[in-house]
Amino acid sequence: MGVPVARATTPRKEPLGTRQRILRAALRLFRQRGYHGVGINEILAIAKAPKGSLYHHFPGGKDQIATEVLEMISERVVEMIQAEAGPTTAEVMRGIGARLWQWMQSTAASGGDGACAVIAALAAEGDTAPPVALAARRAYERIAAALAQRLERQGLAPRAARERALLAIATLEGGGLVSQTMGEPSLFLAAVERAASLCEVASTRKGKPS
Amino acid sequence: MGVPVARATTPRKEPLGTRQRILRAALRLFRQRGYHGVGINEILAIAKAPKGSLYHHFPGGKDQIATEVLEMISERVVEMIQAEAGPTTAEVMRGIGARLWQWMQSTAASGGDGACAVIAALAAEGDTAPPVALAARRAYERIAAALAQRLERQGLAPRAARERALLAIATLEGGGLVSQTMGEPSLFLAAVERAASLCEVASTRKGKPS
DNA sequence: AAGGGACTAGACAGACCGGTCTAGCGCGAT
DNA sequence: ATCGCGCTAGACCGGTCTGTCTAGTCCCTT
Numbered sequence: 001m002g003v004p005v006a007r008a009t010t011p012r013k014e015p016l017g018t019r020q021r022i023l024r025a026a027l028r029l030f031r032q033r034g035y036h037g038v039g040i041n042e043i044l045a046i047a048k049a050p051k052g053s054l055y056h057h058f059p060g061g062k063d064q065i066a067t068e069v070l071e072m073i074s075e076r077v078v079e080m081i082q083a084e085a086g087p088t089t090a091e092v093m094r095g096i097g098a099r100l101w102q103w104m105q106s107t108a109a110s111g112g113d114g115a116c117a118v119i120a121a122l123a124a125e126g127d128t129a130p131p132v133a134l135a136a137r138r139a140y141e142r143i144a145a146a147l148a149q150r151l152e153r154q155g156l157a158p159r160a161a162r163e164r165a166l167l168a169i170a171t172l173e174g175g176g177l178v179s180q181t182m183g184e185p186s187l188f189l190a191a192v193e194r195a196a197s198l199c200e201v202a203s204t205r206k207g208k209p210s
Numbered sequence: 211m212g213v214p215v216a217r218a219t220t221p222r223k224e225p226l227g228t229r230q231r232i233l234r235a236a237l238r239l240f241r242q243r244g245y246h247g248v249g250i251n252e253i254l255a256i257a258k259a260p261k262g263s264l265y266h267h268f269p270g271g272k273d274q275i276a277t278e279v280l281e282m283i284s285e286r287v288v289e290m291i292q293a294e295a296g297p298t299t300a301e302v303m304r305g306i307g308a309r310l311w312q313w314m315q316s317t318a319a320s321g322g323d324g325a326c327a328v329i330a331a332l333a334a335e336g337d338t339a340p341p342v343a344l345a346a347r348r349a350y351e352r353i354a355a356a357l358a359q360r361l362e363r364q365g366l367a368p369r370a371a372r373e374r375a376l377l378a379i380a381t382l383e384g385g386g387l388v389s390q391t392m393g394e395p396s397l398f399l400a401a402v403e404r405a406a407s408l409c410e411v412a413s414t415r416k417g418k419p420s
Numbered sequence: 421a422a423g424g425g426a427c428t429a430g431a432c433a434g435a436c437c438g439g440t441c442t443a444g445c446g447c448g449a450t
Numbered sequence: 451a452t453c454g455c456g457c458t459a460g461a462c463c464g465g466t467c468t469g470t471c472t473a474g475t476c477c478c479t480t
Binding site: 017018049050051052053056057 | 426427428429430431
């Protein structure tokens, strides 16, 4: 639906082009201030691109940028999930948490921000921009599916697997958010541990999924 | 710092006045779309008040409104925590969760929104509005303190109590957010249960807090 | 060498933003 | 009755927002 033009996966040349620079800048800014909190001029300034380029690559404007950012990072996380070789899903979770942690730290050092909950930042205010909210939902859906798949492989029923996956995501998002707001990075690590324990499947039955 | 005027707790008359209407409208809108996603004109339209009234009651403008909204709801939650009579903190947590759940449901029915993570919505983009971010932080701080107080009363060490309290808050916030984004209300209930289990203190020692 | 299309470049437009200002209403005190 | 003040009312202002438009550059193809 929508977005009639562009969206080149292998456009033609682009060694490391404008399009990517814009997406990266947008990712960073959206994470810091959410959808309505950033203007395209600001994105442009960071990406060092003129307006013409932006609307050439993203004829759908700000919405399209946000949507693609969401797709980009959800894809990245899904890859992490599938790539992590750890035996148990809990281990995988810890691995992802560690990588997100590094990511937060590095961007905090270079840019001055420090959250990871990009999707959250965009999802929280989708009410005025429905396509963005929808994209956020799809992003969660994809990540949850990848996580649930692993959980099922360990013998969990589909419904339970999905619920745990979503709960784990929620834990991470909430942890990242509160951790940033409070200025206590260690809190995020605690949340990661918490999410990981949620992915523990054997031994201690966890009961009441409803 | 700031806000030199007004802030009347018992102004003079006000049977159920403009000031409250503005705060309520702002609360609802901020919850739906975050700080930057809401314009004061919109708040005014819902509150059915003219601009003059707004700047009479809130000379600090939008920032002040957001700040007071944050204070209002954090106070409300703290009261809930202290009022809940349940013996264990876990029970208290469940009680709060249930009340937040009702609140979400009712506002969803009347207004069409459906999140509870107001603080999250405001905290997420405080970068451009530092006083708002600070207020969000204070709000979390107050709630966490109230929660931690109960946990300590059950024998937990201060540090551990605080960490668990913040983690519980994060779980609730994340749960509310993902639940709303995914359009699955039941997810919030699962998150509540998860937060409650985090407040279980005796019996099963939970290990590694760092 | 010449032509054409992808992309860059930024001036511009219209809408809307938060915030200020002056005017006036209504009620309680005197 | 009239005065004063808390509050309402909304026109207005400069600035910023997203998005459009025309020109121009650069490279790739032929």
